[in-house]
Amino acid sequence: MQAIAVPPATATHDYSKGMRIWHWANATLVSGQLLTILFQKVIVNARSAVPEFQEAITKGGGSLTQQQGRAVAHVISERIWTWHVWMGVTLAAFWLFWTVMQALDPAGRRFGARLMAAARRYKLAAPAEHADARHALLAKLTYAAFYLFITIMVVTGLILIFADDVPFLNSIKHTAEETHNVTMYLIIGYIVLHVVGVVWAEITEDHGLVSRMVSGPADKQSPQD
Ligand code: HEM
Numbered sequence: 001m002q003a004i005a006v007p008p009a010t011a012t013h014d015y016s017k018g019m020r021i022w023h024w025a026n027a028t029l030v031s032g033q034l035l036t037i038l039f040q041k042v043i044v045n046a047r048s049a050v051p052e053f054q055e056a057i058t059k060g061g062g063s064l065t066q067q068q069g070r071a072v073a074h075v076i077s078e079r080i081w082t083w084h085v086w087m088g089v090t091l092a093a094f095w096l097f098w099t100v101m102q103a104l105d106p107a108g109r110r111f112g113a114r115l116m117a118a119a120r121r122y123k124l125a126a127p128a129e130h131a132d133a134r135h136a137l138l139a140k141l142t143y144a145a146f147y148l149f150i151t152i153m154v155v156t157g158l159i160l161i162f163a164d165d166v167p168f169l170n171s172i173k174h175t176a177e178e179t180h181n182v183t184m185y186l187i188i189g190y191i192v193l194h195v196v197g198v199v200w201a202e203i204t205e206d207h208g209l210v211s212r213m214v215s216g217p218a219d220k221q222s223p224q225d
């Protein structure tokens, strides 16, 4: 009978250059998207600032009607949305890059293969390694969840971009908006869990984890790098 080998930890941990570029570009863009929302809804919140605009203009001896104030608020708000939309389109391009990379990467480096390797390691792990293998599998499952969330964000974001031009997309605009909104909270949850988890792993049992995501495997001799 043929013995089934336990995949080594590196099988789930070894990132290609393309993957590392994608990771940091994607992390920057997702953070940028969250920042635009923070500015739009909290820091600037142009709509709620209309009375302040009116007060400032009145102090200077002029006057500003509600309608004029709203028009000013709209201009500010549109500026922030323009940033959101362009970063969103860039994020969509990186999503496509990730998808193509999955098809082109050597079989063992694709996310699906790394997830399967983590599941096999967990199933076949010796009792002493069970906790480590379970932890690695859970981490991979959170990544799978993130890939689902980012796909939802890209699809619903594109629907919102084209909704005013395509009648069918316009009919599902409201659902897309709601889904886009709710998924943002799932992404925020993922980021908190991920960053805390990675930093915790780095300072406890997996020193060099973050630098491997920056500059690749420690030996640097990986042929696919
Ligand atoms: C918006 C922020 C971020 C997002 C969306 C994000 C997303 C991801 C995803 C999807 C993966 C899984 C890659 C895969 O196995 O296919 C990953 C892995 C990783 N990320 Fe992040 N990341 C973010 C921020 C960060 C930060 C700030 C750090 C460093 C402190 C970091 C360090 C890592 C490391 C070390 C791994 C590899 C972990 C492992 O092999 O299990 N990430 N990240």
Ligand code: HEM
Binding pocket: 030, 033, 034, 037, 081, 084, 085, 087, 088, 089, 091, 092, 153, 154, 156, 157, 158, 160, 161, 177, 178, 180, 181, 184, 187
């Ligand atoms: C992690 C990434 C993202 C986050 C956190 C995010 C968050 C949000 C939020 C909270 C809204 C407000 C929805 C509402 O008012 O009900 C919004 C609107 C929007 N988002 Fe995103 N989004 C992200 C990615 C994207 C992507 C990838 C695209 C495009 C491909 C996109 C395009 C849009 C558009 C077009 C709007 C509507 C803007 C408007 O009302 O003028 N977003 N986004």
